Amino acid sequence: MVAETRLSTRDMIMPIFVDERIEAPVAIEAMPGQMRQSLSSLAEEAGRVEDLGIPAVLLFGLPAHKDEIGSQASDPDGVIQKAVRAVKDSTGLVVITDLCLCEYTSHGHCGLIRGQEILNDETLPVLGEVAVSQAEAGADVVAPSGMMDHMVGAIREALDVEGFDETSILSYAAKYASAFYGPFREAAESGFAFGDRRGYQMNPANVNEALWEVQLDVEEGADMVMVKPAMPYLDVLRLVKDRFGLPTAAYHVSGEYSMIMAAADKGWLDGNAAMLEALTSIKRAGADMIITYWAMDFARAHGR
Numbered sequence: 264m265v266a267e268t269r270l271s272t273r274d275m276i277m278p279i280f281v282d283e284r285i286e287a288p289v290a291i292e293a294m295p296g297q298m299r300q301s302l303s304s305l306a307e308e309a310g311r312v313e314d315l316g317i318p319a320v321l322l323f324g325l326p327a328h329k330d331e332i333g334s335q336a337s338d339p340d341g342v343i344q345k346a347v348r349a350v351k352d353s354t355g356l357v358v359i360t361d362l363c364l365c366e367y368t369s370h371g372h373c374g375l376i377r378g379q380e381i382l383n384d385e386t387l388p389v390l391g392e393v394a395v396s397q398a399e400a401g402a403d404v405v406a407p408s409g410m411m412d413h414m415v416g417a418i419r420e421a422l423d424v425e426g427f428d429e430t431s432i433l434s435y436a437a438k439y440a441s442a443f444y445g446p447f448r449e450a451a452e453s454g455f456a457f458g459d460r461r462g463y464q465m466n467p468a469n470v471n472e473a474l475w476e477v478q479l480d481v482e483e484g485a486d487m488v489m490v491k492p493a494m495p496y497l498d499v500l501r502l503v504k505d506r507f508g509l510p511t512a513a514y515h516v517s518g519e520y521s522m523i524m525a526a527a528d529k530g531w532l533d534g535n536a537a538m539l540e541a542l543t544s545i546k547r548a549g550a551d552m553i554i555t556y557w558a559m560d561f562a563r564a565h566g567r
């Protein structure tokens with residue numbers, strides 16, 4: 264009766280990795296309990312997500328072919344476009360697409376490159392094209408995660424010009440250059456060939472910068488904003504929610520998930536209790552939506 268914070272299955276968004284090269288689900292070693300889905304197993308998995316009462320999925324595509332410019336990202340018959348159609352055709356789920364080049368580029372960076380330099384402005388029209396192709400496939404929400412400056416404005420403009428003014432943007436607005444993305448790089452095969460992402464993702468030491476990043480994205484047309492990772496940045500999450508009042512998502516990322524699963528596996532802590540506590544703290548700090556690999560387990564264990 265006195266609990267101030269209640270977690271609900273309706274708060275959760277389930278991330279799903281879809282791999283075009285496989286025929287059946289494959290376990291992700293660094294993320295115990297998580298699988299990459301094939302294009303043929305995806306609809307069934309999405310059906311399970313929907314039956315559990317989870318409202319939305321966040322889709323990541325792993326293409327068979329990568330190149331310097333990530334051209335598969337906007338191919339109408341690319342993996343993400345096929346995945347969106349499969350989920351939309353078979354469920355009533357809200358489909359959110361990760362919108363980034365890093366899963367599609369041979370060098371693994373989130374933007375186009377020249378030598379070892381990331382070309383922010385040259386990347387913007389490409390992100391616009393990817394957004395349009397995802398919207399054409401049926402995505403309800405596109406979620407740009409590459410932290411290019413002015414990506415939200417470029418994507419909004421591209422979507423509107425093509426008549427997709429109803430497609431929403433969930434911006435990964437305050438995304439930190441985090442060690443907690445480690446297991447994701449196995450899951451999505453998006454490790455980078457040189458350097459790191461500190462040129463475009465944020466310094467963990469900064470909080471004013473996060474508020475500027477969010478403000479710019481809001482001004483450029485973001486409908487929802489995200490703070491990522493979640494638990495190491497609960498202070499940022501609280502400030503973003505209080506200052507902007509927008510629907511605010513937090514991403515409980517791969518490393519946050521895997522470290523609890525690994526400790527639980529060793530018997531060092533109660534994994535179920537730790538995961539509940541982690542997700543409760545994220546909601547308490549202001550998240551309206553929590554992107555978590557634990558969404559289906561939460562729903563199974565705790566219902567709606």
Ligand code: PBG
Nearest residue numbers: 363365408443444447516517518
């Ligand atoms: C791609 C992207 C990443 C994640 C989501 N989208 C990796 C990165 O930026 O390095 C991480 C998600 C996770 O760790 O669960 N830009």
